[in-house]
Amino acid sequence: MKSLAIALVALAAAFAAPAAMRADSLREGTDSMTAKSEIAELVNNWGFWRDRERWPELASTFHPGGTISISWYDGPHEGFVEASKMIAAGGAALLKHQLGVPSIRIEGARAVSEVNVVIMVRSSAPFGMVDTTSHARFVDMLEKRDGAWKIRKRVAVYEKDRIDPVDTTALPASLFEGLDAFPAELRFLAASMKRGGIELSKTVVLDRSAEMKALYGEADAWLAGQ
Template identity: 35%
Template sequence: MPAHMEDRLAIRELVENWAVWRDAGDWARFATVWHPDDGWMTATWFQGPAAEFIAASRDGFERGVSILHFLGGHTADLAGDRAVAQTKMTINQRVVLDGVAADVVCTGRFYDFCARHAGEWKIVRRQPVYEKDRLDVVDPAARLELDPELLARFPAGYRHLGYAQTKAGFTVKTGLPGLTGPAVERLYDEGAKWLAGSATAGDPH
Protein backbone atom coordinates (compact mmCIF):
# COMPACT_ATOMS: atom_id res chain seq x y z
CA MET A 1 0.00 0.00 0.00
CA PRO A 2 1.37 3.49 -0.83
CA ALA A 3 2.58 5.42 2.20
CA HIS A 4 0.10 8.24 1.63
CA MET A 5 -2.78 5.75 1.75
CA GLU A 6 -1.48 4.31 5.01
CA ASP A 7 -1.37 7.84 6.42
CA ARG A 8 -4.93 8.57 5.26
CA LEU A 9 -6.21 5.38 6.85
CA ALA A 10 -4.36 6.15 10.09
CA ILE A 11 -5.82 9.67 10.24
CA ARG A 12 -9.31 8.37 9.60
CA GLU A 13 -8.85 5.80 12.37
CA LEU A 14 -7.61 8.58 14.66
CA VAL A 15 -10.78 10.60 14.08
CA GLU A 16 -13.00 7.57 14.62
CA ASN A 17 -11.16 6.60 17.80
CA TRP A 18 -11.77 10.11 19.15
CA ALA A 19 -15.53 9.74 18.81
CA VAL A 20 -15.83 6.15 20.02
CA TRP A 21 -13.49 6.43 23.00
CA ARG A 22 -14.79 9.83 24.13
CA ASP A 23 -18.45 8.82 23.98
CA ALA A 24 -17.76 5.46 25.65
CA GLY A 25 -15.89 7.09 28.52
CA ASP A 26 -12.67 5.23 27.66
CA TRP A 27 -10.52 8.05 29.00
CA ALA A 28 -7.15 6.27 28.98
CA ARG A 29 -7.37 5.50 25.28
CA PHE A 30 -9.05 8.82 24.52
CA ALA A 31 -5.95 10.57 25.83
CA THR A 32 -3.81 8.80 23.22
CA VAL A 33 -5.45 10.54 20.24
CA TRP A 34 -4.05 13.93 21.26
CA HIS A 35 -0.59 15.32 20.60
CA PRO A 36 1.16 15.09 23.99
CA ASP A 37 2.81 18.51 23.78
CA ASP A 38 0.13 20.91 22.61
CA GLY A 39 -3.21 19.21 21.97
CA TRP A 40 -6.04 21.75 22.00
CA MET A 41 -9.85 21.38 21.86
CA THR A 42 -12.42 23.99 20.98
CA ALA A 43 -16.12 23.33 21.45
CA THR A 44 -19.18 25.42 22.18
CA TRP A 45 -18.82 24.72 25.88
CA PHE A 46 -15.03 24.31 26.24
CA GLN A 47 -11.84 25.84 24.87
CA GLY A 48 -8.51 24.68 26.24
CA PRO A 49 -5.75 22.08 26.43
CA ALA A 50 -6.61 18.47 25.66
CA ALA A 51 -5.84 17.29 29.19
CA GLU A 52 -8.37 19.74 30.61
CA PHE A 53 -10.93 18.75 27.98
CA ILE A 54 -10.54 15.10 28.93
CA ALA A 55 -11.07 15.96 32.60
CA ALA A 56 -14.11 18.11 31.84
CA SER A 57 -15.60 15.46 29.55
CA ARG A 58 -15.08 12.80 32.19
CA ASP A 59 -16.72 14.94 34.85
CA GLY A 60 -19.75 15.52 32.62
CA PHE A 61 -19.94 11.85 31.67
CA GLU A 62 -19.97 10.83 35.31
CA ARG A 63 -22.72 13.39 36.04
CA GLY A 64 -24.90 11.97 33.27
CA VAL A 65 -24.33 14.64 30.61
CA SER A 66 -25.25 13.00 27.31
CA ILE A 67 -23.27 14.40 24.36
CA LEU A 68 -22.71 11.87 21.56
CA HIS A 69 -20.93 12.13 18.20
CA PHE A 70 -21.59 10.44 14.87
CA LEU A 71 -19.22 10.63 11.91
CA GLY A 72 -19.72 10.75 8.15
CA GLY A 73 -17.63 11.62 5.10
CA HIS A 74 -13.95 12.34 5.56
CA THR A 75 -11.06 13.91 3.69
CA ALA A 76 -7.49 14.84 4.57
CA ASP A 77 -4.80 17.07 3.07
CA LEU A 78 -1.27 15.85 3.80
CA ALA A 79 2.06 17.64 3.78
CA GLY A 80 4.85 15.44 5.12
CA ASP A 81 4.35 14.95 8.85
CA ARG A 82 1.37 17.29 8.97
CA ALA A 83 -2.23 17.01 7.87
CA VAL A 84 -5.55 18.79 7.99
CA ALA A 85 -8.53 16.44 8.23
CA GLN A 86 -12.19 17.31 7.78
CA THR A 87 -14.89 14.88 8.86
CA LYS A 88 -18.64 15.32 8.61
CA MET A 89 -20.23 14.85 12.03
CA THR A 90 -23.31 15.35 14.14
CA ILE A 91 -23.35 16.28 17.81
CA ASN A 92 -26.33 14.86 19.69
CA GLN A 93 -27.18 16.13 23.15
CA ARG A 94 -30.10 15.04 25.35
CA VAL A 95 -31.26 17.86 27.63
CA VAL A 96 -34.17 18.78 29.85
CA LEU A 97 -35.51 22.27 29.13
CA ASP A 98 -38.08 23.65 31.57
CA GLY A 99 -38.98 20.10 32.55
CA VAL A 100 -39.27 18.86 28.95
CA ALA A 101 -36.81 16.28 27.57
CA ALA A 102 -35.42 17.24 24.18
CA ASP A 103 -32.70 16.23 21.74
CA VAL A 104 -30.48 18.75 19.99
CA VAL A 105 -28.74 17.64 16.81
CA CYS A 106 -26.00 19.84 15.38
CA THR A 107 -24.53 19.03 11.96
CA GLY A 108 -21.09 20.17 10.86
CA ARG A 109 -17.48 19.11 10.47
CA PHE A 110 -14.51 18.35 12.66
CA TYR A 111 -11.58 20.35 11.32
CA ASP A 112 -8.44 18.75 12.71
CA PHE A 113 -4.85 19.96 12.64
CA CYS A 114 -2.81 16.74 12.85
CA ALA A 115 0.88 15.90 13.16
CA ARG A 116 2.97 12.75 13.22
CA HIS A 117 4.51 12.22 16.66
CA ALA A 118 6.83 9.28 17.38
CA GLY A 119 5.61 7.65 14.20
CA GLU A 120 1.88 7.99 14.95
CA TRP A 121 -0.68 10.59 13.88
CA LYS A 122 -2.08 12.77 16.66
CA ILE A 123 -4.56 15.64 16.89
CA VAL A 124 -2.86 18.95 17.60
CA ARG A 125 -6.00 21.06 17.42
CA ARG A 126 -9.66 20.23 16.87
CA GLN A 127 -11.99 23.00 15.72
CA PRO A 128 -15.58 22.03 14.94
CA VAL A 129 -17.39 23.86 12.15
CA TYR A 130 -21.06 24.27 13.08
CA GLU A 131 -23.27 24.26 10.00
CA LYS A 132 -26.86 23.88 11.23
CA ASP A 133 -28.84 22.48 14.15
CA ARG A 134 -32.32 21.64 15.37
CA LEU A 135 -34.17 20.79 18.57
CA ASP A 136 -36.85 18.12 18.96
CA VAL A 137 -38.88 17.22 22.02
CA VAL A 138 -38.61 13.54 22.94
CA ASP A 139 -42.34 13.26 23.65
CA PRO A 140 -44.26 14.55 20.58
CA ALA A 141 -47.16 15.51 22.83
CA ALA A 142 -45.00 17.78 25.01
CA ARG A 143 -45.02 21.54 24.53
CA LEU A 144 -41.85 23.59 24.80
CA GLU A 145 -41.52 27.34 24.36
CA LEU A 146 -38.02 28.74 23.85
CA ASP A 147 -36.80 32.11 25.07
CA PRO A 148 -36.31 34.06 21.81
CA GLU A 149 -33.83 36.49 23.37
CA LEU A 150 -31.56 33.67 24.58
CA LEU A 151 -31.92 31.79 21.30
CA ALA A 152 -30.87 34.85 19.28
CA ARG A 153 -27.63 35.09 21.27
CA PHE A 154 -26.03 32.27 19.27
CA PRO A 155 -25.05 31.91 15.60
CA ALA A 156 -27.42 30.02 13.32
CA GLY A 157 -25.06 27.04 13.05
CA TYR A 158 -25.39 26.13 16.73
CA ARG A 159 -28.30 28.25 17.91
CA HIS A 160 -30.30 25.48 19.57
CA LEU A 161 -27.21 23.66 20.84
CA GLY A 162 -25.97 26.87 22.45
CA TYR A 163 -29.41 27.48 23.94
CA ALA A 164 -29.66 24.00 25.42
CA GLN A 165 -26.11 24.01 26.78
CA THR A 166 -26.63 27.41 28.38
CA LYS A 167 -29.80 26.14 30.04
CA ALA A 168 -27.80 23.13 31.25
CA GLY A 169 -25.31 25.44 32.97
CA PHE A 170 -22.50 25.62 30.41
CA THR A 171 -20.88 28.86 29.28
CA VAL A 172 -21.18 28.81 25.48
CA LYS A 173 -18.71 30.63 23.25
CA THR A 174 -20.10 32.73 20.42
CA GLY A 175 -18.40 33.49 17.11
CA LEU A 176 -17.29 29.93 16.32
CA PRO A 177 -16.94 28.91 12.65
CA GLY A 178 -20.07 28.17 10.66
CA LEU A 179 -20.67 27.11 7.07
CA THR A 180 -19.69 30.54 5.75
CA GLY A 181 -18.29 33.79 7.11
CA PRO A 182 -15.06 35.32 8.43
CA ALA A 183 -14.53 32.76 11.23
CA VAL A 184 -14.45 29.75 8.92
CA GLU A 185 -12.42 31.60 6.30
CA ARG A 186 -9.84 32.36 8.99
CA LEU A 187 -9.83 28.68 9.96
CA TYR A 188 -9.18 27.61 6.36
CA ASP A 189 -6.30 30.09 6.18
CA GLU A 190 -4.83 28.70 9.40
CA GLY A 191 -5.11 25.19 7.99
CA ALA A 192 -3.27 26.18 4.82
CA LYS A 193 -0.52 27.80 6.86
CA TRP A 194 -0.25 24.69 9.06
CA LEU A 195 0.35 22.54 5.99
CA ALA A 196 2.90 25.09 4.76
CA GLY A 197 4.92 24.79 7.98
CA SER A 198 3.62 27.47 10.37
CA ALA A 199 4.99 27.32 13.91
CA THR A 200 1.53 26.84 15.47
CA ALA A 201 -1.82 25.36 14.45
CA GLY A 202 -3.45 28.77 14.11
CA ASP A 203 -4.83 30.75 17.01
CA PRO A 204 -7.58 28.74 18.73
CA HIS A 205 -8.13 31.46 21.33
Protein backbone atom coordinates (compact mmCIF):
# COMPACT_ATOMS: atom_id res chain seq x y z
CA MET A 1 0.00 0.00 0.00
CA LYS A 2 2.84 2.34 0.86
CA SER A 3 4.44 1.86 -2.53
CA LEU A 4 1.07 2.45 -4.22
CA ALA A 5 0.62 5.73 -2.31
CA ILE A 6 4.08 6.87 -3.35
CA ALA A 7 3.32 6.02 -6.96
CA LEU A 8 0.04 7.96 -6.85
CA VAL A 9 1.77 11.01 -5.36
CA ALA A 10 4.44 10.87 -8.05
CA LEU A 11 1.78 10.53 -10.74
CA ALA A 12 -0.15 13.52 -9.37
CA ALA A 13 3.02 15.59 -9.30
CA ALA A 14 3.78 14.63 -12.89
CA PHE A 15 0.38 15.94 -14.00
CA ALA A 16 0.53 19.03 -11.77
CA ALA A 17 3.89 20.27 -13.09
CA PRO A 18 2.79 20.71 -16.73
CA ALA A 19 -0.45 22.31 -15.55
CA ALA A 20 1.49 24.83 -13.47
CA MET A 21 3.80 25.50 -16.39
CA ARG A 22 0.82 26.06 -18.67
CA ALA A 23 -0.71 28.46 -16.14
CA ASP A 24 2.55 30.42 -15.89
CA SER A 25 2.84 30.54 -19.68
CA LEU A 26 -0.75 31.73 -20.01
CA ARG A 27 -0.19 34.43 -17.38
CA GLU A 28 2.98 35.62 -19.12
CA GLY A 29 1.16 35.73 -22.45
CA THR A 30 -1.69 37.73 -20.95
CA ASP A 31 0.72 40.18 -19.30
CA SER A 32 2.57 40.63 -22.61
CA MET A 33 -0.65 41.30 -24.53
CA THR A 34 -1.78 43.80 -21.89
CA ALA A 35 1.57 45.63 -22.06
CA LYS A 36 1.50 45.73 -25.88
CA SER A 37 -2.05 47.10 -25.81
CA GLU A 38 -1.03 49.84 -23.36
CA ILE A 39 2.01 50.77 -25.47
CA ALA A 40 0.02 50.81 -28.71
CA GLU A 41 -2.54 53.14 -27.11
CA LEU A 42 0.24 55.41 -25.89
CA VAL A 43 1.82 55.58 -29.37
CA ASN A 44 -1.55 56.38 -30.94
CA ASN A 45 -2.38 58.99 -28.28
CA TRP A 46 0.89 60.80 -28.95
CA GLY A 47 -0.21 61.55 -32.52
CA PHE A 48 -3.78 62.39 -31.54
CA TRP A 49 -2.77 64.74 -28.74
CA ARG A 50 -0.12 66.46 -30.88
CA ASP A 51 -2.59 67.12 -33.68
CA ARG A 52 -5.33 68.23 -31.28
CA GLU A 53 -2.84 70.54 -29.50
CA ARG A 54 -3.51 68.92 -26.14
CA TRP A 55 -0.14 69.87 -24.71
CA PRO A 56 -0.35 68.50 -21.11
CA GLU A 57 -1.51 65.14 -22.43
CA LEU A 58 1.24 65.15 -25.08
CA ALA A 59 3.87 65.79 -22.41
CA SER A 60 2.45 62.92 -20.34
CA THR A 61 3.45 60.36 -22.98
CA PHE A 62 7.11 60.79 -21.94
CA HIS A 63 8.90 59.88 -18.75
CA PRO A 64 10.78 62.69 -16.98
CA GLY A 65 14.04 63.07 -18.88
CA GLY A 66 12.49 61.67 -22.07
CA THR A 67 13.86 62.90 -25.39
CA ILE A 68 12.66 63.21 -28.98
CA SER A 69 14.58 63.60 -32.25
CA ILE A 70 12.66 64.57 -35.40
CA SER A 71 13.22 66.64 -38.55
CA TRP A 72 13.32 69.98 -36.78
CA TYR A 73 14.03 69.18 -33.12
CA ASP A 74 16.44 67.08 -31.04
CA GLY A 75 16.36 67.29 -27.28
CA PRO A 76 14.24 67.02 -24.10
CA HIS A 77 10.56 66.39 -24.70
CA GLU A 78 9.61 69.44 -22.67
CA GLY A 79 11.35 71.67 -25.21
CA PHE A 80 9.59 69.88 -28.04
CA VAL A 81 6.17 70.51 -26.47
CA GLU A 82 6.93 74.19 -25.91
CA ALA A 83 8.25 74.63 -29.47
CA SER A 84 5.18 72.83 -30.84
CA LYS A 85 2.99 75.27 -28.93
CA MET A 86 4.74 78.21 -30.59
CA ILE A 87 4.41 76.68 -34.07
CA ALA A 88 0.71 75.98 -33.51
CA ALA A 89 0.12 79.50 -32.18
CA GLY A 90 1.61 80.95 -35.37
CA GLY A 91 -1.14 79.28 -37.39
CA ALA A 92 1.07 79.00 -40.47
CA ALA A 93 0.50 75.28 -41.01
CA LEU A 94 -1.99 72.51 -40.35
CA LEU A 95 -0.43 69.27 -39.14
CA LYS A 96 -1.73 65.69 -39.18
CA HIS A 97 -0.09 62.39 -38.14
CA GLN A 98 -1.47 59.10 -39.43
CA LEU A 99 0.04 56.21 -37.50
CA GLY A 100 -0.09 52.52 -38.35
CA VAL A 101 -0.10 49.54 -35.98
CA PRO A 102 3.16 49.46 -34.00
CA SER A 103 5.50 46.47 -33.86
CA ILE A 104 6.38 46.05 -30.18
CA ARG A 105 9.05 44.01 -28.39
CA ILE A 106 9.06 43.73 -24.59
CA GLU A 107 11.66 42.52 -22.10
CA GLY A 108 10.60 43.01 -18.49
CA ALA A 109 10.04 46.72 -17.83
CA ARG A 110 11.60 47.79 -21.13
CA ALA A 111 10.13 47.86 -24.62
CA VAL A 112 10.92 48.96 -28.16
CA SER A 113 8.15 50.09 -30.51
CA GLU A 114 8.38 50.89 -34.20
CA VAL A 115 5.45 52.36 -36.12
CA ASN A 116 4.89 53.73 -39.61
CA VAL A 117 3.74 57.34 -39.70
CA VAL A 118 2.55 59.63 -42.48
CA ILE A 119 3.08 63.30 -41.58
CA MET A 120 0.91 65.71 -43.54
CA VAL A 121 1.51 69.46 -43.44
CA ARG A 122 -0.64 72.06 -45.20
CA SER A 123 1.11 75.40 -45.51
CA SER A 124 1.06 78.54 -47.59
CA ALA A 125 3.54 79.49 -50.30
CA PRO A 126 3.75 82.64 -52.47
CA PHE A 127 1.82 80.86 -55.23
CA GLY A 128 -0.84 79.25 -53.01
CA MET A 129 -1.46 76.43 -50.51
CA VAL A 130 0.53 73.18 -50.68
CA ASP A 131 0.37 69.79 -48.98
CA THR A 132 3.67 68.22 -47.96
CA THR A 133 3.44 64.50 -47.17
CA SER A 134 6.29 62.67 -45.43
CA HIS A 135 6.59 58.93 -44.83
CA ALA A 136 8.60 57.97 -41.77
CA ARG A 137 8.85 55.61 -38.81
CA PHE A 138 8.88 56.39 -35.10
CA VAL A 139 11.31 54.22 -33.14
CA ASP A 140 10.50 54.41 -29.43
CA MET A 141 12.43 53.10 -26.44
CA LEU A 142 9.91 52.79 -23.61
CA GLU A 143 10.03 51.95 -19.93
CA LYS A 144 7.46 50.94 -17.34
CA ARG A 145 7.81 53.05 -14.19
CA ASP A 146 5.34 53.20 -11.32
CA GLY A 147 3.02 50.94 -13.27
CA ALA A 148 2.90 53.10 -16.41
CA TRP A 149 4.51 52.63 -19.83
CA LYS A 150 5.91 55.86 -21.25
CA ILE A 151 8.48 56.96 -23.83
CA ARG A 152 12.11 57.31 -22.77
CA LYS A 153 13.41 58.15 -26.25
CA ARG A 154 11.72 58.69 -29.63
CA VAL A 155 13.57 59.01 -32.95
CA ALA A 156 11.96 59.54 -36.37
CA VAL A 157 13.45 57.77 -39.38
CA TYR A 158 12.55 59.49 -42.67
CA GLU A 159 11.88 57.49 -45.84
CA LYS A 160 10.43 59.74 -48.58
CA ASP A 161 8.23 62.78 -49.12
CA ARG A 162 6.29 64.69 -51.78
CA ILE A 163 4.51 68.00 -52.30
CA ASP A 164 1.16 68.68 -54.00
CA PRO A 165 -0.74 71.86 -54.88
CA VAL A 166 -4.02 72.53 -53.08
CA ASP A 167 -5.61 75.49 -54.85
CA THR A 168 -3.64 75.56 -58.11
CA THR A 169 -3.36 73.06 -60.96
CA ALA A 170 0.43 72.82 -60.91
CA LEU A 171 3.50 73.74 -58.90
CA PRO A 172 5.85 76.43 -60.28
CA ALA A 173 9.30 75.42 -61.46
CA SER A 174 10.86 77.73 -58.86
CA LEU A 175 9.64 75.40 -56.10
CA PHE A 176 12.06 72.71 -57.28
CA GLU A 177 15.11 74.95 -57.33
CA GLY A 178 17.70 74.31 -54.63
CA LEU A 179 16.21 70.99 -53.49
CA ASP A 180 19.57 69.26 -53.90
CA ALA A 181 20.70 71.04 -50.74
CA PHE A 182 18.47 68.69 -48.71
CA PRO A 183 18.44 64.90 -48.26
CA ALA A 184 16.28 63.12 -50.83
CA GLU A 185 14.28 61.39 -48.08
CA LEU A 186 12.71 64.66 -46.90
CA ARG A 187 13.73 67.38 -49.35
CA PHE A 188 10.25 68.85 -49.77
CA LEU A 189 9.64 68.88 -46.02
CA ALA A 190 13.04 70.46 -45.36
CA ALA A 191 12.50 73.12 -48.04
CA SER A 192 9.05 73.90 -46.65
CA MET A 193 10.49 74.19 -43.15
CA LYS A 194 13.21 76.54 -44.39
CA ARG A 195 10.62 78.79 -46.01
CA GLY A 196 8.97 78.99 -42.59
CA GLY A 197 12.24 79.85 -40.85
CA ILE A 198 12.87 76.38 -39.36
CA GLU A 199 16.20 74.68 -39.99
CA LEU A 200 16.57 70.95 -40.59
CA SER A 201 18.02 69.20 -37.53
CA LYS A 202 21.65 68.17 -37.89
CA THR A 203 20.83 64.86 -36.18
CA VAL A 204 17.96 63.84 -38.48
CA VAL A 205 17.95 60.08 -39.17
CA LEU A 206 17.38 58.89 -42.74
CA ASP A 207 16.21 55.47 -43.86
CA ARG A 208 18.99 52.95 -44.66
CA SER A 209 21.67 55.24 -43.27
CA ALA A 210 24.50 54.49 -40.86
CA GLU A 211 22.62 56.53 -38.25
CA MET A 212 19.57 54.29 -38.69
CA LYS A 213 21.67 51.16 -38.15
CA ALA A 214 23.18 52.73 -35.02
CA LEU A 215 19.68 53.58 -33.76
CA TYR A 216 18.54 49.97 -34.17
CA GLY A 217 21.65 48.79 -32.36
CA GLU A 218 20.90 51.19 -29.52
CA ALA A 219 17.30 49.97 -29.36
CA ASP A 220 18.41 46.32 -29.19
CA ALA A 221 20.90 47.14 -26.43
CA TRP A 222 18.22 49.06 -24.52
CA LEU A 223 15.87 46.09 -24.72
CA ALA A 224 18.62 43.79 -23.47
CA GLY A 225 19.05 45.97 -20.40
CA GLN A 226 22.35 47.54 -21.37
